[in-house]
Amino acid sequence: MSLQTYLERYLPALNRELRAAADRFLPGPPEYDRMLRYHMGWVDEQGNPAHARPGKQIRPMLVLICAESAGGDWQQALPAAAAVEFLHNFSLIHDDIEDNSPLRRGRPTLWKIWGQANAINAGDGMFALAHQELCCLANTDIPASRVLAAWELFERTCLLLTRGQFLDMTFEQRMDVAIDEYLDMIGGKSAALIAASTQLGALIAGGTPAQIEQYAAFGHNLGMAFQVRDDILGIWGDPELTGKSAATDIITRKKSLPVLYGLEHSPEFRAMYAHAYQGNPAEVARAVAILDALDTRAFAEQYEADYLRRAINAYRSAASVAALAEATVEFVGSLLGRVV
Secondary structure (H helix, E strand, O other), rough: OOEEEEHHHHHHHHHHHHHHHHHOOOOHHHHHHHHEEEOOOOOOOOOOOOOOOOOOOOOHHHHHHHHHHHHOOOOHHHHHHHHHHHHHHHHHHHHHHHHOOOOOOEEEOOHHHHHHHHHHHHHHHHHHHHHHHHHHHHOOOOOOOHHHHHHHHHHHHHHHHHHHHHHHHOOOOOOOOOOOHHHHHHHHHHHHHHHHHHHHHHHHHHHHHHHHHHHHHHHHHHHHHHHHHHHHHHHHHHHHHHHOOOHHHHOOOOOHHHHHHHHHOOOHHHHOOOOOOOOOOHHHHHHHHHHOOHHHHHHHHHHHHHHHHHHHOOOOOOOOOHHHHHHHHHHHHHHHHHOO
């Protein structure tokens, strides 16, 4: 079957599970419930049904894909897939506050509408909802030992996510961040949940320890490649495709992989980056020109290609359902805009 065939099977089931979890577990009063449903794109500010642009749902799709490709019943993995999506959205709610971001998926963020205190509390509610939904694995035929292992993996991932976010915020105040430090940071903030997603799928399917380890390597390397691709788009992306202005990461002084390479190799770039952006487009153009002269994009693209190669090799060595293998490779390529 084609990739589209698998996605057409997974996505409706996933979204039914997400909404059913909210119906089961979210307590009143209505305003509290509304905030969480608003962030998920299901309602507008007044609580009326909405059709806002949802997230890409990459992580829950990977849970289901890996569960089936490891030889399991993907439907048994639905609670874990939904839990992963809720956990991802918890991190987004808090990231929006910490990054002072006014928009998410084309709509005002929670904190812009209901204030920071309410948004923090709503994020905590999303975190709890993720855990409550994960408990529903106990209602399937999955052995208790696997449910416990899934729970332990989920909790470990939560710590990695918050550690990665701490490092990211710390790096904002530093000009001496090393590339190895940056890769360690995105290994937690960006790659940890994708690695947990692929690993959860294989774990629920009953994969062998060696197979589960390969699925974890698949997810980790895919997550690293995904973040490096985002770093590249943050400087050289097409605004029509990314939905952001060109060179957004330069404007906001983000310390991404290409930026760190520039800081290390160009005193002029380092001097420019030490000052906040003053709104001068020529300044941004000069910064990008310096990175272009250093061939920084090719440097970052090589990192992306290396991580992607490792991801595909790990997946192909682990997958036991041949019919899904090529569809998964196609899915990975679509995420990164590459043919793999």
